[in-house]
Amino acid sequence: MTRVALPLGLLAGAAVASAAAASPPGPARAAATLIFLAAAPGLAVVPLLRLEGVLAPALAVVAASLVLDGIVAETLVLARVWSPALALGLLVGVTAAGAAGQLVLGAREGRS
């Protein structure tokens, strides 16, 4: 159940963040986008590493999120094609790909 819950939650979170970013400014928009940026990209990739415990995975999630956000943003800035919508789109793509990877991996392990 949890193997399905996290990737589906991530996909829902990506959808919410995308919708929030297109909505008028306000606390809800700020909260949705900040939470997505701080956690979602990391939550998409770190569970694939199968780290044990709570602290190391949690820290890796935040670090991976900040690093992936930063690399995407910095690449767009240095390439002079900066666009917040494009950056969000790329991060939603990373999140969706990671979530899909988790679903596939979960299904394989379920079969075996």
Added chain:
Amino acid sequence: MSGTAAADGFPAPSRRAVAARLTRVAGYAPVVPALVLWALSLRHLELDAISDFGLVSILPPSFYAALAILVAGFVAALFASRVHEGVLAAHTAAFVLVVHGTPSAAYGTLRYSWAWKHAGIVDYIQRHGSVDPDISFLGAYHNWPGFFALATLPTELAGWHDAIPLATWSPVFFELLFAAGVLLLAKGLTTDVRLAWLATWFFLASNWIGQDYFAPQALSYFLYLTVIGLGLRYFGTSSARVEAPRATRAGVVALLVLTIAFVSSTHQLTPFMLALALTALVVFRRIELRLLPLVASVLAVAWVVYMAVGFLENNLYWVVDSIGSPEGNASSTLINLGEASEGMRRVALVDRGLTAFVVLLAAVGALRRFRAGVVDLSAWLLAAAPFLMIAANAYGSEMLFRVYFVALPPMAFLAAAAVLPVARPRPSRLARPAAATVSALLIGGLCVAYYGKERLNYFPHDEVQASRLLYRIAEPDALLVSGTYDYPWAFDRYERYHYVALSREPAAVRRAAIADPVRALEALVDRAGAGHAYFIVTRTQRAEVDMTGVMPRGSLAAIERTVARSPRFRPLVRTRDAAVFRFVPERTA
């Protein structure tokens, strides 16, 4: 004995299990009154009355009571027969909120002038969609833009006009990340959970440097801790290492390399600190990742050579100048106590005393561990490696602070070992009062040292409004003259203006400004060849002059009064906390 059958047929939890659960829940209890007392302490802070001794001059007893409760709660949880990490985490988070959230919650404006400048780089990216590596002013940020590009993303997506809302709560955000990073690092050094948590607690209680504001250093420091922590945890050679499948280890390596690559593009100093630390750990066989120091070094140097070469060419003179002069690099960090105000002198002495106390505790801890048959070579190496950087660079007179900052996590670990030298199911009777006493001493020093310059860091609303007005009306290419750079500046279209601060001018110019302010300011405007010029003086600038002794006490206030009487300067705003004057060309005057 172990349990009783319930009437509905399900076994009732044993008394022992119920008692254990109640004990765990009770462990969280001190956090609630502590946070209530803290919230109450914020209600009537007289920010205008902050003295040269910093925020402690106005903090009420309820603030210290909140800290005392947290210390008592943390120590009780640490020495409980069973350690509940959730309880320790709750106390740690509350401590961070109380200490580092107080300025954010109380001021209502962004603290610290450098944070405003950093918001200015985000503003630049928001407007241009790029950086300018050849820009003359604040060029380092354009050459290592990782942090600023990252910060622009949430600023834009949240719909904020600028990065000020993000920057305001940065200290709390980063200190929480630091705490988690130090805990991971400590758990990579020991299997003793109590020691790891006490190390984290001591780190927070002695981290007075203040590098937790909205800056590349804070982000790269967290990533540094993550790399070292994960490295020790998954590739260390000690018993604290976690065994993991090959796929997991490969994934961790990929994450480490990606993180190191991003750090290399984010900060000038941290990539080299990281390469040094990893090299020390590999040379002394404390981690197995032999290629990682090489990767870190190549990435750090490659960024400088390929991406920041323009900046290096323009600044090579002082980089080369400071290589091999460790004494000069170290001493340039320390303030001149002879010129500082009495309050600032006392704060500086507490800074130094607190630092010396941590080093002493670390030495005692290392000795006690050694006597117990444990040599924490990894901690020693991580504490010593940053000091090599003193020989390499002055880092804008900040090197000693940065070295202490990077060396602090392993030193806090060794300091905690002074209280808990060996893991035991029941620590010695003296350990509990020792932990409480050391915590109280460290936190007492922290309150003075960390808050000690708040008279220079707090900007009243009037000051912020005056600065915003200046940036709204100043024409492109205008010269913005100030008494010092300690005010909200360079946050809005910063590259359009030229900046001069009297405090940064040669002594002759400063003397001339005191003797004849109007003529000296005219000369500065002529020198810049600016068509438009403004003079801004604020309360925080006056405080900096008076506290640091860069100019005679009261001289900036006197300059402001003289300028206000001159027909060559037209006041645009003049309140108790800030004044902005427009320079009037001679013919018009």
